[in-house]
Amino acid sequence: MKIAVCIKQVPDSWAEKKMVDGLLDRVNVDAVLNDLDEYAIEEAMRIVEAHGGNDEGGPHTITVISMGPERASESIRKALSMGANGGILICDVALAGADALTTSKVLSTVISQGEFDLIICGTESTDARMSVVPAMIAERLGCAQLTYASAVTVDPSAKKVAITRVTETGVEEMFGEFPVVVSVVEKINEPRYPSFKGIMAAKKKTIETMNVASLGISIEGQWSVVVDASLRPARAAGVIITDDGTAGDQIVAFLVEKKLI
Amino acid sequence: MSNVLILADFIGAKLSRTTAELATAAARIAEVTAVVLAPVGKGSEYAAAVSHGPITNILVVESDSFTTHGVAASADVLNQIITTKAPRAVLIASHAFGKEVAGRVAVKSNSGIITDAVDISADLIATQLVFGGSTAVHSKISHGVPIITVRPNSITPDLREVHPIIETLIMEIGESAKKSVVTSVQPPEEGGRPELTEADIVVSGGRGTNGDFTAVEAFADSLGAAVGASRAATDAGWYPHSHQVGQTGKTVSPQLYVACGISGAIQHRAGMQTSKAILVINKDPEAPIFEIADFGVVGDLFSVLPKATEGINARKA
Numbered sequence: 268m269k270i271a272v273c274i275k276q277v278p279d280s281w282a283e284k285k286m287v288d289g290l291l292d293r294v295n296v297d298a299v300l301n302d303l304d305e306y307a308i309e310e311a312m313r314i315v316e317a318h319g320g321n322d323e324g325g326p327h328t329i330t331v332i333s334m335g336p337e338r339a340s341e342s343i344r345k346a347l348s349m350g351a352n353g354g355i356l357i358c359d360v361a362l363a364g365a366d367a368l369t370t371s372k373v374l375s376t377v378i379s380q381g382e383f384d385l386i387i388c389g390t391e392s393t394d395a396r397m398s399v400v401p402a403m404i405a406e407r408l409g410c411a412q413l414t415y416a417s418a419v420t421v422d423p424s425a426k427k428v429a430i431t432r433v434t435e436t437g438v439e440e441m442f443g444e445f446p447v448v449v450s451v452v453e454k455i456n457e458p459r460y461p462s463f464k465g466i467m468a469a470k471k472k473t474i475e476t477m478n479v480a481s482l483g484i485s486i487e488g489q490w491s492v493v494v495d496a497s498l499r500p501a502r503a504a505g506v507i508i509t510d511d512g513t514a515g516d517q518i519v520a521f522l523v524e525k526k527l528i
Numbered sequence: 529m530s531n532v533l534i535l536a537d538f539i540g541a542k543l544s545r546t547t548a549e550l551a552t553a554a555a556r557i558a559e560v561t562a563v564v565l566a567p568v569g570k571g572s573e574y575a576a577a578v579s580h581g582p583i584t585n586i587l588v589v590e591s592d593s594f595t596t597h598g599v600a601a602s603a604d605v606l607n608q609i610i611t612t613k614a615p616r617a618v619l620i621a622s623h624a625f626g627k628e629v630a631g632r633v634a635v636k637s638n639s640g641i642i643t644d645a646v647d648i649s650a651d652l653i654a655t656q657l658v659f660g661g662s663t664a665v666h667s668k669i670s671h672g673v674p675i676i677t678v679r680p681n682s683i684t685p686d687l688r689e690v691h692p693i694i695e696t697l698i699m700e701i702g703e704s705a706k707k708s709v710v711t712s713v714q715p716p717e718e719g720g721r722p723e724l725t726e727a728d729i730v731v732s733g734g735r736g737t738n739g740d741f742t743a744v745e746a747f748a749d750s751l752g753a754a755v756g757a758s759r760a761a762t763d764a765g766w767y768p769h770s771h772q773v774g775q776t777g778k779t780v781s782p783q784l785y786v787a788c789g790i791s792g793a794i795q796h797r798a799g800m801q802t803s804k805a806i807l808v809i810n811k812d813p814e815a816p817i818f819e820i821a822d823f824g825v826v827g828d829l830f831s832v833l834p835k836a837t838e839g840i841n842a843r844k845a
């Protein structure tokens with residue numbers, strides 16, 4: 268089984284974020300592995316561990332794929348230290364500021380060239396927060412889309428993947444046949460910390476670098492443009508009281524004032 | 529005829545209020561056609577539900593694939609309609625399902641996509657709020673048919689009653705849209721409370737409830753509100769995951785959000801920060817949630833909430 272895990276390096280969610288020329292300033296903030304992608308890496312590890320592991324020369328491999336600047340290799344390295352076998356970084360100036368359409372095109376090209384069986388993603392990146400890339404990859408590959416999985420079962424011999432997901436309409440059971448794109452929610456597992464052994468081993472693993480030309484695709488430019496971005500007026504400071512037994516009445520008064528009751 | 533398509537938003541078999549909001553935004557741009565995707569035999573019933581909001585036409589497509597193949601089947605049909613009707617834009621509700629349909633349609637129709645818009649102007653400039661609502665970004669689509677998802681509860685709906693012209697379309701769903709198969713759906717328990725993302729008021733409980741949501745629910749019921757929860761509360765199994773508010777839960781934008789025993793972690797705020805008013809009840813005066821409160825009470829939720837509930841119920845009597 269060939270598993271691909273798509274990851275993204277993002278500005279640290281705790282860092283203060285700014286816009287520069289209508290785009291998020293990614294240069295001057297700490298960059299970290301998108302924390303929702305750690306669940307995808309962990310789930311890939313659990314899937315191979317349930318079916319004999321991913322040791323060198325074995326039947327299963329996990330490849331981490333990321334599109335981003337050179338330093339995104341740090342995030343790939345972290346995934347390798349959690350146990351993935353190798354990485355692919357697609358790095359090209361033409362991809363700076365790429366939107367979801369371009370991102371999904373690049374990732375799906377790498378995935379189809381690598382003939383992966385199972386593609387695992389997080390549900391969203393904490394910076395762009397669109398949650399559309401996994402569905403777009405499935406669309407481009409013309410393959411099954413099993414997103415927002417809170418449980419995943421893989422049957423490698425039957426080439427089948429089944430998931431459970433919680434949606435607006437209830438709890439759904441779904442399945443699909445290889446190749447399958449899965450996205451996993453953060454309830455699915457508890458990502459492992461890289462062990463010392465894992466960190467040492469990761470240093471010897473290979474990260475292959477590709478660009479738009481080596482992928483053989485063309486990038487058609489932007490699909491949307493930012494007209495402007497502006498700071499909104501700060502929220503007016505609220506009224507904070509300490510309960511002296513009358514807080515209930517004061518809440519009622521607040522609701523009346525806001526015409527909510 | 530120039531028109532804007534909206535995807536009528538059904539949660540299960542129930543039309544959501546977001547549909548009228550989509551229509552209201554769409555009507556600023558051009559005449560509105562609502563697309564209704566229904567199970568076989570349910571087309572006219574579903575279409576009849578689309579009776580409020582500035583909608584002139586309804587296109588109905590019936591197929592059981594919408595239930596069995598979900599997002600992919602809906603996107604396939606919507607794209608076929610886009611190809612034949614050449615709309616000015618397509619507006620879809622911004623929830624997990626709506627965004628995925630939009631994403632797939634954008635790929636199919638080679639069009640730009642904007643998600644989580646909170647407003648759209650007549651010339652198709654979309655407003656999004658980023659960085660916890662502190663920054664407004666205006667953008668527009670420069671390629672293809674603009675595909676825009678609109679956050680529920682962001683646009684004040686024009687709820688006029690309408691009798692749109694209904695047309696039924698027969699469409700084949702492509703094989704590649706049938707690759708994922710839903711084998712069972714267990715509907716959530718009907719609580720009688722409004723849906724989280726649609727509710728005017730959301731009352732949420734966190735770790736501070738210590739697993740006892742009685743006071744939170746009673747307060748919510750006195751206000752006709754939906755009940756939400758922090759991840760600490762859903763992880764502990766105190767409240768269903770489907771009620772989680774936040775980055776990995778639902779994004780809500782009600783008239784009033786009430787946070788009870790919730791500290792206000794960045795991931796929680798990501799799902800509620802654009803609420804119009806925020807009321808906080810927390811024991812710890814240092815809790816970061818107070819930074820975004822319009823009205824905050826430093827106190828014990830178990831004594832404050834019942835008194836507030838009593839006060840509200842007394843006013844109704």
Ligand SMILES: Cc1cc2nc3c(=O)[nH]c(=O)nc-3n(C[C@H](O)[C@H](O)[C@H](O)COP(=O)(O)OP(=O)(O)OC[C@H]3O[C@@H](n4cnc5c(N)ncnc54)[C@H](O)[C@@H]3O)c2cc1C
Nearest residue numbers: 734735736758759760774775776777789790791811812829
């Ligand atoms: C990848 C990722 C995704 C996440 N996604 C989400 C998400 O979608 N939604 C979400 O909510 N969180 C999310 N989190 C978790 C988030 O970081 C916080 O851990 C969580 O929101 C904390 O929940 P809480 O505020 O209920 O609990 P705590 O932080 O423990 O706060 C409890 C609060 O209750 C107060 N309290 C205690 N007793 C009382 C009382 N009797 N009366 C009044 N106040 C009382 C305390 O003072 C405290 O402020 C995510 C985290 C990660 C890493």
